[in-house]
Amino acid sequence: MQKTERNYAGPVTEVVFNRTKLEFSKFWSQVNIKAEKVMFEWGLLLLAVGFLLGRALILTKIMPFALPFIATVYMMKREKTGIVVLAVLAGAFSISVQNGGFILASIVMFLIFNRLSHIIDVDEFKKLPFTIFFTMLFTKLSMFYLLTKQLGSYDALFASVEAGLSFILTMIFLQSVPLLSNKKNRQSLKTEEVICLIILLASVLTGTIGWEVYGLSFEHILSRYLVLVFAFVAGATVGSTVGVVTGLILSLANVASLYEMSLLAFSGLLGGLLKDGKKFGTSIGLLIGTSLIGLYGQNNQILSVNLYESIAAVLLFLLTPNVWIRKVGRLIPGTNENTVEQQQYLRKIRDVTATRVEQFSNVFDALSKSFSQNGLYEETQSETRDIDFFLSNVTERTCQLCFKKEQCWAYQFDKTYDYMKGIMQGIEQGTLQQNTRLLREMDKHCVKANKVVDVIEQEYTFFQANQKLKQQIRESRRIVAEQLSGVSQVMQNFAQEIKRERENLHIQEEQILEVLKNFGIEVNQIEIYSLEQGNVDIDMWTPFCNGRGECEKLIAPMLSDILGETIVVKREECASYPQGYCHVSFGSTKAYVIETGVAHAAKGGGFVSGDSYATLELNSGKYAVAISDGMGNGERAHYESHETLQLLRQILQTGIEETIAIKSVNSILSLRTNDEVFSTLDLAIIDLQDANSKFLKIGSTPSFVKRGDKVIRIQANNLPMGIIEDFEVDVVSEQLKAGDLLIMMTDGIFEGPKHVENHDMWMKRKISELQTSDPQEVADLIMEEVIRTRSGMIEDDMTVVVAKIQHNIPKWSSIPALSYKKKAL
Template sequence: MQKAERNLIEPIGEVNFERPKLELAKILHKFQVKLEYIFIKKGYLLLFIGFLLGRALILAKLTPFSLPFFAAVYFLRRDRAPLALIGLVGGAATLSLKIAAVTFVVVFLFLFCFRISKKWLKNEMKALPFYVFSILLIGKTAESFVFSGQVTLYDGMMSGIEASLGFILTLIFLQSIPLLTITKRRQSLKTEEIVCLIIMLASIMTGTIGWSVYDLSVEHIMSRYLVLLFSFVAGATVGSTVGVVTGLIFSLANVSSFYHMSLLAFAGLLGGLLKEGKKTGVAIGLFIATLLIGMYGEGSGTLTKTLLESTSAVLLFFLTPTILTSKLAVYIPGTPEYAAEQQQYMRKMRDVTAQRVAQFSNVFQALSKSFTSLDQVEADEDSNDRELDYFLSNVTEKTCQTCFKKEHCWTRNFNTTYDYMKEIMHEIEEGSGAVSQKLYRDWEKHCTRSKKVLEVIQQELTFYHANQRLKKQVQESRKLVADQLLGVSEVMEDFAKEIQRERENHYKQEEHILEALQSFGIQIEHVEIYNLEQGNVDIEMTIPNCRGHGECEKLIAPMLSDILGETIVVNTEECSTVPNEFCYVTFRSAKAYTVETGVAYAAKDGGLVSGDSYSTIELGFGKYAIAISDGMGNGERAHYESKETLQLLQKILQSGIEEKVAIKSVNSVLSLRTTDEIFSTLDLAMIDLQNASAKFLKIGSAPSFIKRDSKIIKIDSSNLPIGILQDFEVDVVSEQLKAGDLLIMMSDGVFEGPKHVENYDFWMKRKIQELQTDDPQQIADLIMEEVIRSRAGFIEDDMTVVVAKIKHNTPKWASIPVQAYKERA
């Protein structure tokens, strides 16, 4: 009903062309499935191939194709071997009954010998060619003896040639038959498989020698059609190879067809070169080759016939459905269809990998939630009232359980007794183990064992507090584990998104950039664009050896800056030492800010090993980290602790985990790693190079200072050193930096180093205020010198100063206008 109404609503005279196309596509699909079922699954294709190979000849008298084909089919598709035998005998019978009988006898002899010796064979596939060689050599020699009564040297040579050809053809058929009988194939064709397939197809077409339609040779039409097909699908290389191989086999079968090899090879080359013109271009290539090679014929009649054969091949080629050529192109390396198939495969692998990583991320997230929810449940269940009930139960079990007034106190006056004991417990907690006189007198009137109850409450409070501390540590540890698991989950989730971010195709942009640079006179070998996102450009280039002239930094990067509309700089450059080799250069977006650092440090008493460690590193996601760690004490052990702290923190930060979670993880590792009282301070500054925002995380460290013109900003926090507590809250101080700011970070040996100074803050701010330079290294040296001078040259503690200057990232070279690119754009 709905279908009829829809048809009525359609405008009169408007024709729907989609339905006939869909119906035609369905009919063609059903026809294709039916043909595949009949010829491939039922095996009738092997019958047809066997018929053509059975009548194929080499040198006008040798039939080396029959036994290799049957042996390969028998080994690969044993259930279809009878069909292959019928086809071979039938094809041989079209030549003569004698050849048919010989074919049958040779096949029977092969089956007899192979089945008898099969149980002694370890590898049938390797032995198969030798069986074919031996049977053909014996069979053909016996044939010469039976029909002529003697075996001449010529007969022996021909038998050896046919046996050798059979040996080679067996190897070829073992590789090529699966390509014709397997409907679903995922792997690409190897070079040897392509050659084997071509040889087999040419051998099959040899069986059409002598056939003609309206005086046109069928083998010439089919061979040219084969060359057209492969030239169109795979290009000039494979097309010319098909032409040479097919022409060579035809010339072996019929010496008069030798010139045909030149025509096929030339047609394959021209057709492959003109494949950009689609089927028409390939057909033009065949006609050009036909005209040029056909002129060597025996007059205009031969040329006309050759042109008609080429025209017939072209008609067959144009009638070939696109689905067949596309399906064939998928398996041949180098074709766009093959590249698309490989890209699709890589996309599937990428999606599977991203899905697995996302699943792991969900697992870690679920584990984090389970730890968090468990803490919440415990916080709800272990409320103050419940804990108090447990505590009082333990007290009454040791005191009231054996008292004769138990029933009076806990049955008749439960609330009064409970409130008294509760109040006693609170006063002992708050009053350092003592209760007020009034409460003591009231309790003494109420309880006959008042003194013992007070003693037991004091004892139980010790265990109660210890238990509370343990539970709190367990909850804090669970919270830490939950935070760490959540951090890992977020990193893996981001990684899954990065995997799914497919490299975009920037072929046009690559061509435009290549043309623009070459038009400027710069020789570029190859351009590869991975990302054109603003602020995240990633381009790789291959250029000839610049011999140290700096073309990449001075010319190419400024031109790319003009083309892309943002500052582009050289990220990495690998120049070859050999003059004729290439240089490989990576160009990236320039950061908005840069950080210039200076460091000064000294060990206690002028020693060689300092207990302080520092690190300055640019992380991979546009952040710059500056860290100072001060190990407890001095010497080797302190240096080891501070260095381990920074190395562990650096690795965790580089993985992408948030700063707070990273510091908590480091603290957890250090606090659980050893029972020794070895602690470290940590002073961390994370600077975003895109907007100059900074985060400061200070764990037991000295204050830091920011000098902005004449203004001094102090950055401080009050966290304990790392490793003392298993869990603590990390205070994050955020500050917006500006270009020209000086960030001064120091260990406590520098901050508390000046002698006879009561206010270290005021002294340090004054020294920084008096600085007459903005060079980071000079500032670090001057501060270190002032502190040591105030101590009369003595260094009483390890000292480290790190100074960082925030600067706008001004490119060294200005952008160069590229007019050619702008005109094209």
């Protein structure tokens, strides 16, 4: 029997490799954590910096670095002061006993001056630079006097310069030392913090002056390494800045290294320009800069030494883990790493916000259901319970002391209950006196029949008031439930908008950016929030255009061709100075636009009309036209109609669905008013993308749509607002077309013509006879025609609103983007 052999070497090797890779990743992560603990928590980084700053000199005599560093650590990390002082003293004594003694004396004097400064009630961090200044000045002058037994003007100038440098360095170290003593992850550094950090690092490098390995200078290698890191991370601007600052400080410490500033600055510039070539590109920039600057030397030996030092810096740079470089990049504003970090932070904030909004939405939804279910339960149980309470109060005043109580309620409960309930219903309906049969039977059944009827009539007054109050409470609960449901839906939609993910649009951003650049349009940044058809949302930052309108005339037409729909400028914030950037928001234009015309007149030609009208564009891409007619005329009618539209406007703008908005307005009005003052509402909501329209008519007259020679009547049957608390809104839908005229009017216009039997036919005929399509002219002609039939008299408030639906024709035609493939989007 032949055996089949299978080779498992491939899968086993792959599993072993993946496991080894995972274990190495865990090991490296643990190493990083332990290294951070040693460097930050144990203070090893502060120890090394302190030692080098203790050795740092300017012009081989001035020592302005040590005391500001010690004082800053003393103020911010007092528990690390001891090891820092030892490290600084060790560095100072490694140069000379005199330098070590001066640092030791200055530390003692600082403690004395710092204690004396407590008598001044000023913030400690604000007075620290002044304390350092006077400490250094006093210590230096004292040492000069002890050594020479005299003080000259040169000595005073020298001491003042050193004290002044210490003053400045103290303010710099207050910004940069926290970065060395705290491992807490930060989002980014401020620009001044970056500069302070660079100065601190350059100051530390001065402590390595004099260290050499095979003739190669440590400060040159480390300074070039520092320039390489910043040029690779932040580009040419930061790289050249680091080179200038580092070279300047090193040249102050050693005048022979003055040329080093030029080399570092030029190498930082070239390295930053070539950073797209990754680490090798930045390294080549340093080598080219070294070669060019080295040519100024007097012999080939200087050039070769410089090249060796640059090669050593490049090797050190290439061996630096990318993880460490990315951590540096996250701290510097404007870098890719910092941008990604900021986006991740903003994404976390966005997710948290969306979650909170969803939680609030769920809370509002639960509250709405609670109110609704509670109200429904009470409505089913309330009637029987209220009647029982009513009859209980009646029997307490009549039957409680009657000698036939037990006979009536114990043996004839149902009969007694039915009689009393029948009397109550008769009083409620006003038919009790006509129901002689019930009164006669009650008289036979009860010995106190007349008293019972009187008490029922008295109690019914209170019962009726109580029922009305309970009805208002139930209505209030229903209003609250509907409002909470609407708010819950709006918040849910808002949460979905917040959670809209932008990562999937990065490719489209790069593609659009490439198209615009190929066309010759410079764009600094582009952010796409939505590419949904009809709901495009794009933000761009473009250079200052000096009012030439490039965004409207060029970019928007190009985006229209790219996206296949008309794109326009929604908002534009121009830069306030020529070197700035303009912020422009692009969005989809609507397929239709609405042009309106209004004509209105008050009764008798007065100034105050009971009619009100409103036109508004909603955030959902819809356009609303509304007319409200208050009952009667004058100020009160005007107030009711105006208040109706104002409430409706505010509710619609929140995004709540139209029928819920109208029900809410109706409920508020019905609860608010005590007298019979009502108002009608005629609302048309037109979708500007497809011209589909909804008509909600609450006690209003018909509306008409004129389409060529054809006139369409739109009517719905609903009572005016405020009459009843609960009603169903009848919604009529109609598909409008470009060129249609929508004519809405109040009863003063519709029923205004005198001696007309069929107002509907008369209005249709007049509309069909119109020879103009201008909305304002149509409104004026209809108003004039109605007034003519009344011989110039205005017997009621009149309002007519005409809306014309038209295609939205863009101002600028699209510009073909030939290099762009649309199917990429």
